[in-house]
Amino acid sequence: MNKTIRAAMGATALCALAGTALAQDSVTLTIATVNNGDMIRMQSLSDEFTAQHPGIKLEWVTLEENVLRQRVTTDVATSGASHDAQYDVVTVGTYEVPIWAGQGWLVPLNDLPAEYDVDDLLPAIRNGLTIDGELFAAPFYGESSMVMYRKDLMEKAGLEMPDAPSWDLIKQAAAAMTDKDNEVYGICLRGKAGWGENVAFLSAMANSYGARWFDENWTPQFDSEPWRNTLTDYLDLVTNYGPPGAASNGFNENLALFQQGKCGMWIDATVAASFVTNPDESTVADQVGFALAPDNGLGKRGNWLWAWTLGIPAGSQHVDAAKQFVAWATSKEYTALIAENEGWANVPPGTRKSLYDNPEYQKVPFAKMTLESIMAADPINPTVDPVPYTGVQFVAIPEFQGIGTLVGQQFSAALAGQVSAEQALQNAQQLTTREMTRAGYFK
Known part of the structure; x- marks a missing residue:
């Protein structure tokens, strides 16, 4: 220096x-x-x-x-x-x-x-x-997390990505950009089980759907309509418009797919921006655009922190x-x-x-959207309805690391077709209730 x-x-x-x-x-x-x-x-x-x-x-x-x-x-x-x-x-x-x-x-x-x-x-x-x-x-x-997308594929599909997209637009764009014959998939999302892998993404997505891990009495909420809507839409997106074997894909696997030009969109960590725009590492470096994580009009976006x-x-x-x-x-x-x-x-x-x-x-192309994404996340009030915890894509209690991994395994199994969405949520409800009872949160 x-x-x-x-x-x-x-x-x-x-x-x-x-x-x-x-x-x-x-x-x-x-x-x-x-x-x-x-x-x-x-x-x-x-x-x-x-x-x-x-x-x-x-x-x-x-x-x-x-x-x-x-x-x-x-x-x-x-x-x-x-x-x-x-x-x-x-x-x-x-x-x-x-x-x-x-x-x-x-x-x-x-x-x-x-x-x-x-x-x-x-x-x-x-x-x-x-x-x-x-x-x-x-x-x-x-x-935080944000939408990284192929500008050329959006243009080819006749669509325009706003800075603050909705989940409905993401569904529309994923369908329009998918070209499985040429190994181009409309969307890549985390499917690998783990509290820091698929649970991180799905918890942030669930916030934007009005779901929450626990109510104010620490009762698990996986049997709620917002969680059913979250998991159903996630499974529909990845199953219909995602790459094969998505249940094994985490951050690193989806990063490689995006860099190889195989993902129309990828919703994941903002720190990935420097990798997908680096021409030495990414075949689509000059075609990447950025947007906030999606919302459903409920006042919370799917941005984590x-x-x-x-x-x-x-x-x-x-x-x-x-x-x-x-x-x-x-x-x-x-x-x-x-x-x-x-x-x-x-x-x-x-x-x-x-x-x-x-x-x-x-002048860095992703700087502005990274900041806006971070500011869109609120760890103190992460959900639409009140909760007794802090944290956006996690619950800041010691038990969450173990519980989150168990729940992530259920969601990954649903993506792999081993259980239905309803069964995965039912299992998540039972597992989380058992662990929270053992930990003394309620009788």
């Missing part, structure tokens, strides 16, 4: 915390992170941090998402009073942060330097990481040094570092208002 940016970063008040570390013996921070591209890039640039903080060394533990979640959860749950935490900084998602904070497993981040500018964080992202006015994790990148964040386990013995790293890795200066080295399209998206005010970033 050039000397001017390095000097500016070195002078920033984010280094104000460094004095404590420099006055002490060198400390080593152990950082547990997920093995996605953004996090690997952060690791490759971490020499910039250690150059500014010579009293701090970094040790990286990079893991696949499911393994990371298991190891980190075990560590933070058993550290503190019983033993020191194995990790000093952990990559944690929006689902875990409020649960872990409520258990006292994370260190609050209320004393980051003024120049970190907490107020610059997008409210939708910040609110999901804040409990009783305290910030418990700093967002590295944020995402997620962030990968950096948190500090309460059992860490190097909290001050860990705060310095978290502040650096999620700062405006880090964004400038990525832009300088990788280009604006590759900066971590979805966390700061200032990024979307930047004229250079506004």
Whole structure:
């Protein structure tokens, strides 16, 4: 990177915390992170941090998402009073942060330097990481979901995609763009079972249909008309206009299909935008358009909300040094570092208002729609009718990870033709009622 940016970063008040570390013996921070591209890039640039903080060394533990979640959860749950935490900084998602904070497993981040500018964080992202006015994790990148579509196929079908489409238009467009003889499918949606795979998509879709996981008394709602409409329409879309074997397709599989030109539309994570518009990776890079996730006119769209964040386990013995790293890795200066080295399209998206005010970033074709998609999601009030939980594509309770996976298996089985939609919903109702009873939510 050039000397001017390095000097500016070195002078920033984010280094104000460094004095404590420099006055002490060198400390080593152990950082547990997920093995996605953004996090690997952060690791490759971490020499910039250690150059500014010579009293701090970094040790990286990079893991696949499911393994990371298991190891980190075990560590933070058993550290503190019983033993020191194995990790000093952990990559944690929006689902875990409020649960872990409520258990006292994370260190609050209320004393980051003024120049970190907490107020610059997008409210939708910040609110999901804040409990009783305290910030418990700093967002590295944020995402929602949106419609990614082939502009050439829409034009060929004689249709126009608005910025805010309805589900009815999505159904019409999926039918019009499907050409199975040439392996072009009108729509690609997640079918792979899992609380972070098909359940994430279907929960967000269900919100827009007026469905909810639980009523205000924590009674499961899969036997409701809105859930029947949600699952029926989803199955009709994917069965009639989706690719074969869709019950096995998750984010990565649908990304590959879209890049190969086999999907007319794909409704999925906004972070996919940089991959589908990269001409080195996508055969349709110059034909991709973007729109908000669909709605049904009920006041809620099918936009979800997620962030990968950096948190500090309460059992860490190097909290001050860990705060310095978290502040650096999620700062405006880090964004400038990525832009300088990788280009604006590759900066971590979805966390700061200032990024979307930047004229250079506004030139990125998906920047505006990503921001609008994030702002369309409301984790505090995710559904049409009142609910006792927060979270858009998940329910922020500890039991949801297990329950969501069980329900996802039922929905995937329905897509594979192994059970009917009605049977899948009936099974989901019974399974969820059983698990919530065991957990003590009701008798």
